[in-house]
Amino acid sequence: METPIVHSFFLIFAGAAVVATIALYTRQPLIIAYIALGTLFGPSVLALIDEPELMNEMSHIGIIFLLFLLGLDMQPSHLFNMLKKASWVALLSSLCFALVGYFIARIFQFSAVEAIIIGVAMMFSSTIVCIKLLPTTMLHHKHTGELVVGLLLLQDIIAIAALLVLYGFSDGTASSTQQWLIPMLSLPLLIGAAFLFVKYVLLKLIAKFDRFHEFIFLLSIGWCLSMASLAEFVNLSAEMGAFIAGISLATSPIAQYIATNLKPLRDFFLILFFFAIGASFDLNLLGAVIIPAIVLAIISITLKPIVFRYLLMGLKETSSTSWEVGFRLGQVSEFSLLIAYLASNVGLISVTASHVIQAAAILSFALSTYVVILNYPSPIAISDRLRRD
Numbered sequence: 001m002e003t004p005i006v007h008s009f010f011l012i013f014a015g016a017a018v019v020a021t022i023a024l025y026t027r028q029p030l031i032i033a034y035i036a037l038g039t040l041f042g043p044s045v046l047a048l049i050d051e052p053e054l055m056n057e058m059s060h061i062g063i064i065f066l067l068f069l070l071g072l073d074m075q076p077s078h079l080f081n082m083l084k085k086a087s088w089v090a091l092l093s094s095l096c097f098a099l100v101g102y103f104i105a106r107i108f109q110f111s112a113v114e115a116i117i118i119g120v121a122m123m124f125s126s127t128i129v130c131i132k133l134l135p136t137t138m139l140h141h142k143h144t145g146e147l148v149v150g151l152l153l154l155q156d157i158i159a160i161a162a163l164l165v166l167y168g169f170s171d172g173t174a175s176s177t178q179q180w181l182i183p184m185l186s187l188p189l190l191i192g193a194a195f196l197f198v199k200y201v202l203l204k205l206i207a208k209f210d211r212f213h214e215f216i217f218l219l220s221i222g223w224c225l226s227m228a229s230l231a232e233f234v235n236l237s238a239e240m241g242a243f244i245a246g247i248s249l250a251t252s253p254i255a256q257y258i259a260t261n262l263k264p265l266r267d268f269f270l271i272l273f274f275f276a277i278g279a280s281f282d283l284n285l286l287g288a289v290i291i292p293a294i295v296l297a298i299i300s301i302t303l304k305p306i307v308f309r310y311l312l313m314g315l316k317e318t319s320s321t322s323w324e325v326g327f328r329l330g331q332v333s334e335f336s337l338l339i340a341y342l343a344s345n346v347g348l349i350s351v352t353a354s355h356v357i358q359a360a361a362i363l364s365f366a367l368s369t370y371v372v373i374l375n376y377p378s379p380i381a382i383s384d385r386l387r388r389d
Helices: 004-025 030-041 052-072 076-107 112-121 127-132 136-141 143-170 177-208 213-233 238-249 255-279 283-313 319-328 334-345 351-375
Strands: none
Touching: 004 030, 004 255, 030 255, 030 351, 052 127, 052 213, 052 238, 052 255, 076 112, 076 143, 076 283, 112 334, 112 351, 127 143, 127 255, 127 351, 143 238, 143 319, 143 334, 177 213, 177 238, 213 238, 213 255, 255 334, 255 351, 283 319, 283 351, 319 351, 334 351
16 A cells, blocks of 8 residues: 555655656746645645655755765865855845845834844845755856855854754743853864764775775765764754765765765755745735735845845955855745744744745745846756856
């Protein structure tokens, strides 16, 4: 007898194959097709998927693998120089986006607390969308790719701080000193331990058994998920742990072999991620949230490029590079979806405010994707001239 999970996978991946075919023929982004499929099959329309929580959990693994592969593509020395250089850009831009989001929310009659949460949700850009739209060559060799990744990582650190505050409220009080202190002390220890383990254990195992490709594959997945779990244990995010796992291996000659072999596994889970975004949206609330969501999404994709353009030019970046980085970072983040979910669960914001954040994120994913694939090199660009992988 067919189990629910097998039936769910059949619907998701058979449906994804159909919508992907249509999207490719009509030259539309695959990301948008997966989100639309999730909405169609989700509880609000056909209600064909009855395992939404399981889908959400599995889709989270896709983000973990994405960050692991991203770390494999980054040289540690370049990354740390970029983080140091761009830290004030990330802080100032985040503050600007938060203030704009707050005032827009107040205009639409949301409470002060809801407006603060909506403002915080506007601070971040989507790691998953940005990296999916960056050509691999840009990740490896291009300064633009380093800027995008550096700013995304700094935003992730700010997002983790925001999530810690929300987790504190979930216990009934603001975050305790211990909740803040453990992650702050754990991060450098986790980084140091990862590099030492890779140098003295992992690379020696890889060198000894490099002929056994299955072993390298299993070792890579085990290392990625072990670091993700360890990071969660010390109140950091699983994504950050996976990134540390990747970057600790980045200087190894085996790094690109691992990255190439794990990409299909990453894509499998990322399809689930985008499907889950669409499936989680309640269309019954669309009428109440659509106007503020459209305003927030449009403000995001127009304001963020302008702010990043002027801040990055303060770092002596060229105008064209600054504009490109700004447009690539123009959307709202998947972290914003998590912030909306947590804030709603602990009663800080209403279901309507939560869905405004969700709708703004989904709309910004779509609009930003179109802007990037029509104007900049991308693996899914509509123009043959701009298509890069």
